[in-house]
Amino acid sequence: MAAVVSVWLATIGNWPLWRAMGELPDLASTRGMAFIASFGLMVGSLTLALLALSAWRGTIKPVATVLLLVAAVGAHYMGSYRIVIDPTMMVNVLHTDVREVRDLIDGRLLLSLALIAGLPCWWLWRAPLRPLPLSTQGLYNAATVALALCLGAGPLVLNAASMSSTMRNHRSLRYMINPANSFYALGRLALQKLQKGQSQAGPPLVIGADAQSLPRRSGARAPLLMLVVGETARADHFVLNGYARDTHAFTAGLGLVSFSDVTSCGTNTAASLPCMFSHLGREAFVARKQDHENLLDLLQRAGLAVVWVDNQSGCKGLCDRVPNFAASAAPPGSRHAPGLCDGSECLDEALLTGLDQRLAALPEERRQRGVVLVMHQMGSHGPAYFKRSPKGEKRFLPECTTAALQDCDRAALVNAYDNSIAYTDKVLAQAVGWLSKQQANFDPMLLYLSDHGESLGENNMYLHGMPYALAPREQTHVPMLMWLPPQTEGALGITRACLQSRRDTPLSHDNLFHTVMGLMGVSSGELKPALDLAVPCRNV
Numbered sequence: 021m022a023a024v025v026s027v028w029l030a031t032i033g034n035w036p037l038w039r040a041m042g043e044l045p046d047l048a049s050t051r052g053m054a055f056i057a058s059f060g061l062m063v064g065s066l067t068l069a070l071l072a073l074s075a076w077r078g079t080i081k082p083v084a085t086v087l088l089l090v091a092a093v094g095a096h097y098m099g100s101y102r103i104v105i106d107p108t109m110m111v112n113v114l115h116t117d118v119r120e121v122r123d124l125i126d127g128r129l130l131l132s133l134a135l136i137a138g139l140p141c142w143w144l145w146r147a148p149l150r151p152l153p154l155s156t157q158g159l160y161n162a163a164t165v166a167l168a169l170c171l172g173a174g175p176l177v178l179n180a181a182s183m184s185s186t187m188r189n190h191r192s193l194r195y196m197i198n199p200a201n202s203f204y205a206l207g208r209l210a211l212q213k214l215q216k217g218q219s220q221a222g223p224p225l226v227i228g229a230d231a232q233s234l235p236r237r238s239g240a241r242a243p244l245l246m247l248v249v250g251e252t253a254r255a256d257h258f259v260l261n262g263y264a265r266d267t268h269a270f271t272a273g274l275g276l277v278s279f280s281d282v283t284s285c286g287t288n289t290a291a292s293l294p295c296m297f298s299h300l301g302r303e304a305f306v307a308r309k310q311d312h313e314n315l316l317d318l319l320q321r322a323g324l325a326v327v328w329v330d331n332q333s334g335c336k337g338l339c340d341r342v343p344n345f346a347a348s349a350a351p352p353g354s355r356h357a358p359g360l361c362d363g364s365e366c367l368d369e370a371l372l373t374g375l376d377q378r379l380a381a382l383p384e385e386r387r388q389r390g391v392v393l394v395m396h397q398m399g400s401h402g403p404a405y406f407k408r409s410p411k412g413e414k415r416f417l418p419e420c421t422t423a424a425l426q427d428c429d430r431a432a433l434v435n436a437y438d439n440s441i442a443y444t445d446k447v448l449a450q451a452v453g454w455l456s457k458q459q460a461n462f463d464p465m466l467l468y469l470s471d472h473g474e475s476l477g478e479n480n481m482y483l484h485g486m487p488y489a490l491a492p493r494e495q496t497h498v499p500m501l502m503w504l505p506p507q508t509e510g511a512l513g514i515t516r517a518c519l520q521s522r523r524d525t526p527l528s529h530d531n532l533f534h535t536v537m538g539l540m541g542v543s544s545g546e547l548k549p550a551l552d553l554a555v556p557c558r559n560v
Contacts, residue, residue, distance in 0.1 A: 021147060022071040022164065025084045028140050029199070030064030033091035036098040037063075037196040044190060055182055058175035063197055065172030072164040076157060077149050085141055091199040092136035096129050100426055101403070101482040102475075104195035107212075109485045110205035112288040117333035119365050123404040126423050192490050215309075224311040227299055228318030231544040233389040240511035243390040243540050244462035246451055249296075250444065250470030251289065251332060251399030252484060255282065255499040257441050265416070267441045270449035276466075277519045279500040279553070284472045285529035287495045288485040292471040293336045296529035299546040315533050316342045316394070322542045325386035327378055329371050330396045339394070343382075351377040359410065367410060368447045371395045375454055390540050391462070395451070400440035402474060402483050405433075408440035415442050425482045437476055452503055463508040465539060469532060470498040500527065512539065518557035527553055 031038075041047055041056050074083040094105055103109065152160070176183060187194055195201050236242075255261050259268045260278035285295035285302045295305045297314040320326045320342055328339035331347035347370040348363075350356050354374030360367050375393070382391060400408055403423040416435035420428035428436075448468060455464035473495045475481040484495045502519060509515055534551035537544065549555050 021080055021084070021144070021149070022075045023068055025088065025140060025144070026064050026068035026071055026168075029067050029087060029091050030060055033088070033095055033136055034060075034063060034196075034198045036095055037193065037198065039099070040193065040196060044186075046189070047186070055179060055186070058179055059183075062172045062175045065168045067200070069165050069168035069172065072161050072168060075161050075164065077151055080149070081144055084144055085137075087199055088137040088140055088144075089133070090202050092133045093129070094198045094202050095136055096132035097124075098196055098198070099132075100128060100424065102480050103483060103485055104192050104487065104490075105198075105201040105205055106195045106487050107205045107208040108286070108288060108291050108487060109195075110202070110209055111290040112485050114209075115290045115333060115336065120333060120401070123402075123407070123423050128424055192487070195487065224313050226317075227313045227546050228321050228544040231318050231322035231542055231546075233322050233324060234541045234543050236541060237511055237513070241459075241461060241463045242388055243508075243511070244393075244455065244458055244464045245391070245536065245539055246393045246395060246455055246464070246466045247536065248395045248448065248451065248466065248468040249293070249397060250468055250499065251397045251401050252472065252474045253400050253441060253444065253470035253499050254473040254476075254494055255280065255470075255497045256494070257438060258499045258501075260501070261499065265438055267438055268445045269415075269442070270446045271452070274449065274452050274503065275505075275516060276448075276452075277502045277516060278523060279502070279527055280524050281526045282469070282498050282500045283526075283528040284470070284496045284498045287472050287488055287491045289332070289471050290336055291488075292529065294338060296469070296471065296532050297338050299533050301530040301551075302528065313341075314338050315536060316392075318537070318544060318546065319390075319392055319540060319542060322389070322540075322544070323386060324390040324392060324540060324542070325382040326392045326394070327382065328394045328396065329378070331366055331368055331371050331398045332396045332401075335396060345378070347371045347373070350374050351381070353377050366398075367408075368397045368399065368444065369450065371397065372447070372450055372454060379458075390542075392536070392540065397444065397447070399444055399470070400437060400474065402437075405436035405440050409443035413443065413446070414439050425477070426480075430477050433476060437474070448501070455503075456505065459505065459507055463511040464505065465508050466501075466503040467536070467539070468499070468501040469529070470500075473497055498529075512554070513559040514554050514557045519554065522553065522556065525553070 038056065046052065047056060071084065074080055097103055098105065257263050257267060258278060259266050260276065261280045284292050286292035294314070295302055297316065298305045298312065300308060300312070316326050316328070316338060326342040328335055328342055328344040329347055330344065335344060348361050348366050351374035354377050356370050356373050360370045379391065398408060403425050406419050406421045416438045418432050419436035419439060420432040422428060425433055448466070451466055455466060458464050472484050474484050475492060475494050478492060478494055481492065486492070486495055504514065504516060531551050531553050534548050535553050537547050538552035538554055
C-alpha cells in the first residue's frame with residue numbers, strides 16, 4: 021500500500037513539477053528526459069521511505085490520506101498559478117481569511133481533489149489489510165525503508181553533477197516536490213516560532229523610547245498624513261509611470277508625484293507588511309531573532325494620534341497597540357453608501373466612510389501634535405480581480421470574471437486587473453478631496469505605497485508569493501505616490517518640483533519608516549535621514 025501511494029504521489033501528485041522540468045531548455049533532450057525519470061525515481065523512493073515508517077495497520081491509511089489531500093491541493097495551486105510552496109507562501113496561507121479562501125475555491129480545485137486524492141483514497145479505504153505480528157511488520161518496514169533509501173540514493177549519486185547544476189540554476193524546483201514542500205514549509209515555520217519563543221518572551225522590543233514631536237515652523241498646523249497601504253499593485257500599470265492605459269483619470273491634475281523605481285520588502289502581504297513598517301530595513305528584518313515594535317508604536321510614543329482602518333485580512337500585528345477598525349464597521353454617526361459592502365466584504369471606498377467621525381474621536385492633545393491615518397486596502401488582490409472594482413465602473417472590457425486565471429484570455433485578465441487599479445485611483449482622488457477639506461486645522465498629505473506586485477501570466481506565472489530571490493520584477497516593483505498641497509509644502513519646506521526631480525531615484529520599502537517620521541516631524545534615535553526620501557528637498 022505504501023508503495024502504490026508513493027508511486028501515485030511521485031507521478032500524478034507531482035504533475036506540476038514534471039511539467040516545469042519538461043519546459044526547461046537544458047532538459048529538452050533524451051538525456052534530459054532520462055534525468056527527469058531518475059529524479060522521479062528519487063522523489064518516489066524518498067516518499068516511500070517516509071510512508072514505510074507509518075506502514076502499520078492502524079496508521080497507513082490515515083497518513084496516506086493526509087498526504088494525498090495535501091498533494092492534491094498543492095498540485096492544484098502550483099499547476100494553476102505557477103506558484104511554489106515555500107515557508108513564505110505557507111505564512112501567506114496561514115494568514116489568509118474567509119474572503120480570500122472563497123475566491124480561491126473553484127471547480128478546478130474540486131476536480132483536483134477528486135482525481136488526485138479521491139480516486140486513490142477510494143481504493144485505499146477499500147483495500148483489505150492482512151494483520152501481521154508486530155515484529156514481522158517492523159522487519160518489513162525497516163527493509164522497505166532501507167531499500168527505498170538505496171533506490172533514492174542511486175540517482176543522486178549517479179547524477180550528482182546534473183542534480184547540483186539543475187537545482188542551482190532552477191532553485192524553484194526544490195519548492196515543487198509535492199507534498200514534501202508543504203510539510204517542509206510548515207516544519208520551518210514551527211522551528212522558527214520555537215526559536216523565537218526561546219529567544220523572546222513577552223511583548224516586542226521597544227523602539228523609539230526617545231521619540232518626540234519636534235516644534236513646527238511658525239504658522240504651520242499639525243500634520244495630517246493619510247498613509248494608504250496598497251495591495252497587489254504593480255508599478256508598471258500606473259499611467260504616472262508610463263503605462264499606456266489611462267488608469268489614473270480621477271487623480272489627473274491633482275499633482276501627485278509618482279516614484280517610479282520602488283522595490284518591495286517581500287512578495288506577499290504577510291512578509292511585506294511587517295517589514296515595511298520596521299526600522300530595521302529588509303536585510304536586518306529577515307535576519308532578526310527578535311520582534312520589535314513598529315513605526316506606529318513609535319509615532320504613538322511621540323504623542324501623535326494613530327489610527328488603522330483595515331479592508332484586508334488584518335494588520336499582521338502592526339496595529340495591535342493602536343486604535344484599529346475594520347472598514348466594514350462604519351463609525352457611529354455614519355453609514356456606508358449603498359453597494360459598498362456586502363456582509364463583511366467591502367470595496368475600498370468603505371475605508372473613507374466616517375473619516376470625520378474617526379478624526380474627531382481622537383484625543384485632542386494627540387491631534388494637536390499630528391495624525392496618521394493608515395488605510396489598508398483590498399486593492400487589486402487576486403485571483404478575483406473583477407471583484408475589486410464596482411460593477412458599474414468597469415473602464416476596460418471585457419474582463420476576466422473567474423478565479424481560474426489560466427482559463428482567461430490574457431487581455432481580459434489585464435482588463436480586470438486594470439479596472440482594480442483604476443478604482444484605486446478613484447479612492448485616492450476621494451482621499452485627496454477629503455484631506456483638502458482639512459486644511460483649516462491641519463497640514464494634510466497623502467502617501468500611497470503597495471505591499472507587493474503581481475504576476476499576470478508573464479512566463480505562465482500568476483499571482484504573487486514567489487521566494488524573494490526567485491521572484492520576477494512584476495512581483496517586487498511597486499508604486500509609490502505622494503501628494504502635498506502648497507500649504508503643506510510651505511509648512512515642511514518641501515517643494516513638489518524637487519520631489520518630482522527625484523521620481524526615478526531607486527527606493528524601497530526601507531524608506532517608508534524614515535520618510536513618515538520626517539513628514540510628521542518626529543525625532544528619534546531610530547531615524548536615518550539618508551532613508552528619508554524628502555530630505556534632499558527640504559528648504560531647497
